[in-house]
Amino acid sequence: MSTLTTPLAEAASSNAALRALLHGLPGVDRVGADQRAAMLGTRSIKTTAKARAIDLAISMVDLTTLEGADTRGKVRAMCAKAVRPDPGDPSVPKVAAVCVYPDLVEQAVQALGRSGVRVASVATAFPSGRSSLGVKVEDTAFAVAAGAHEIDMVIDRGAFLSGDYRKVYEEIAAVKAACARDGEGEDAHLKVILETGELATYDNVRRASWLAMLAGADFIKTSTGKVSPAATLPVTLVMLEAVRDFRAGTGRMVGVKPAGGIRTTKDAIKYLVLVNETAGPDWLDPAWFRLGASSLVNDLLMQRQKMATGRYAGPDYFTLD
Amino acid sequence: MFEYAPAPESRDVVDIQPSYGLFVNGEWVDSLGGERHKTINPASEEVLAEFSYAVEADVDRAVTAARKAYDSVWSRLPGRERAKYLFRIARIIQERARELAVLESLDNGKPIRESRDVDLPLVAAHFFYYAGWADKLRYAGFGRGDGLGAEPRPLGVAAQIIPWNFPLLMLAWKIAPALACGNTVVLKPAETTPLTALAFAEICRQADLPPGVVNIVTGAGETGRALVEHPDVNKVAFTGSTEVGRMIARTVAGTRKKVTLELGGKAANIVFDDAALDQAVEGIVNGIFFNQGHVCCAGSRLLVQESVETELLDALKRRLSTLRLGDPLDKNTDIGAINSAAQLDKIRSLSDAGEQEGAERWSAPCPIPDKGFWFPPTLFTGVAQSHRIAREEIFGPVLSVLTFRTPAEAVEKANNSPYGLSAGVWTEKGSRILWMADKLRAGVVWANTFNRFDPTSPFGGYKESGYGREGGRHGLEAYLDV
16 A cells, blocks of 8 residues: 555654545445455355364454453353363364453453463443543553453544544553553553444544554454444455555554454354455464454354254253353 | 365256257247257366257247237237236246256356356346336337327347357346337347256246247357348347347348347446555456456456556455356356357467567466366456457456556547447546546446446447447337337
């Protein structure tokens, strides 16, 4: 992209510079993007390919609970499932991470121990993001201190929609700084939630993706799951194009996480096809692509068992947590 | 890491007879002396069935049957009764869509994804659309000039000759408006793809269409010539090459036969630097690699603004590398087989000419099956207006890339062709779309899309791309005595 020749720091130096860069990105034609996503949705993934896709999808899940009614017991139960999704079948891979509110991070870290499943925490006045920068940074620091490996922050959609890109940029950069762990351990990875359901246009999704990546996002994520529509295939397509182009322009690879509304194996496989044929196979790895979901795991397990045994077990054979 | 396992559509849904006769007067009849030929699956070179090349006597029998059906039944039926038959045919096509899609892919080589998601839905839509017109013809604006909305008269017997690129869809484009207007037809499918037309004959029987209203005679050029030259034909409708179109125009000159021709094309797909590039890439792919480029309105010339040339070509090559070429019946196949050995030769020889004239060839790195007729998605850069690959219709998956600097230059280059069937414009600027559409001498101008078809929209060419319009209200005119 021609815009990439601008040094990144200079691009973010003022609101005008950011605006010039973001509005200089090629537009997204909604009809064409919808068509492309729908066409990829017709790919037929069967037999061995399906079996591999199911295991890959399980290993990419951020198993999520984000309710006011969440308790330590609920989080403990979810963590057990994250490590061993199917108690009867040790060959099922563990999920990528669990995703909880900041005050339950400590509980999750304890429950997961050395299992290798990461702990992600939403932060920054999730889900609306309507608070002061100080509170957002504090929220982040609290989760990081409790041991979160990943922070899922929300952007200030109000600022974005009113054209105050610099404010959005600065908030992301500040939260990114709060993800640093002084001294020991790796910094928390920052996932930036664009809340695409509130951004209204695909042009905005592309601009918000670039803004987040410029500000230091390690991942861009579609949704909080609290706003409808949450993740959709075309929105994810636009974001995958953005990370692909960003790597081509800067050399830095950024991950993508659709979240919310992904409930069936069929849905999950459509997302994997989208990744495969848009950003490319480099992104088909839990380090670079995640699925934010909760009920999806049981459907993946059910389909996995069906492929192995030829029969569907009833829902009672899969754990509810 | 993520290889798609084969996902073939089942062949069990189709029931191909080892041998076919001609469909005349509602019956299957043997040819009165025509040679027997074989139709093959171009993806495997396996023989699918035998059929006849109808001779003059066969054609005469078919035209006689059509005339009789016209005089005694079809022209006397009120429009609402003709509509019932057309609606019935449309519904049967929908019910048998899977079977017809598989049959089309077997005989033609096109991917099942296209025959299933594009061809068959459009075929049914065409019959539904013209079924709706059958009892409303007096409101179509083609009355007998008295302005009072008198019922316009049909022409009589229509001789219809269709190509091999969209066999069943072209049949629908021809038969649906003809029947809706009250004509009867004798249709000749292409010699490499007769099977879906023969299956359609069965559908006519299933729909209880009166005998003789639709007659199907198979064969090649000689059969077509006999049909066009038959003195009792009132209307000739042809879709195919400009060369054959010229012969037909000469043949019918001086007769009372009305004629519509839908011929070749060399469409420009014009991408401006402010276009939505990812979607433009998809549109270019859809424009020239859809149906292996066997599309008369294919966007075979890419005109790209110089300021985005590198960026666009990089993106295009990356995208072409993901195209999946292979078994047309695999649901994940994007590029199927070239329809015939002869067509493959033509594509090869024109591509070689492109290289000899100095253009640079790039082909997608996809594996090519051992058997069958295949050509990888290919693009040529450094193409000049004077190169043969910029002027002649290749009718294959070959894209010629040219550049331009200003909108006026884009228009000039786009129009600098003996053809004028279609064009595409990619820009986010609405005013430029309208300005371009006004200047481009092409029957269809697509804006920010390509190869989109709808029965309500007229289709046809300027210049050597033919005359007459098919589809929409305009498509009725070709089958009415106005």
